[in-house]
Amino acid sequence: MAVHGNEDPWSAAEIAEVRDELLAERARLLEELGNAARDHLELVRQSGEGAGDDQADAGAATWEREHEMSLTFNSRALLAQTEHALERIAEGTYGICEECGNAVGKMRLQAFPRATLCLTCKAKTERR
Structure with a gap:
């Protein structure tokens, strides 16, 4: 795993910690998406029942669906x-900027483990 010159190399324990954090995040997101799908079905079902609703009720229901x-x-x-x-960790490319090939930075990845760009490249993309 790539690091900046002033950073210590990634240890196996640190990589395992990041992987575990990402796996927990994936599980949480999958659960959240499952709940959202059920909620969406309930909102769609309820929208068919509101034939007599006034405009405010219909607007609130529309806003809730869009939200x-x-x-x-x-x-x-x-x-x-x-x-x-997680794929990048498995492939051994975690920590390498997808734009320039330099190190993303260990501290950056510890703060934001999904980062794929170094700070320089990220700043460039945000200016576009």
């Missing part, structure tokens, strides 16, 4: 990032 869909989209994106990080 649930937004949360689900975010959870799916986090799940994809988490699974990608």
Whole structure:
């Protein structure tokens, strides 16, 4: 695993800790997505029952459905990032910037284990 010159190399225990954290995050996200799917089905079922609802009730129901869909989209994106990080650990490419090939930085990965870009490349993408 790549590190900056001033950082200690990753130990097996540190990699295992990051992997365990990512696995726990994946399990949490999968549970969250399962709950969201059930909630969405319930909202759809309830929307068919509201034929006599006034505009405010219909608007609130629409907002709630859109909010649930937004949360689900975010959870799916986090799940994809988490699974990608786990794949990178398994392949031995974890910690290597996907843009420039330099080290992402151990401290950065400990703070944000799904990071795929070094700070320089991340800053460049955010300016675009």
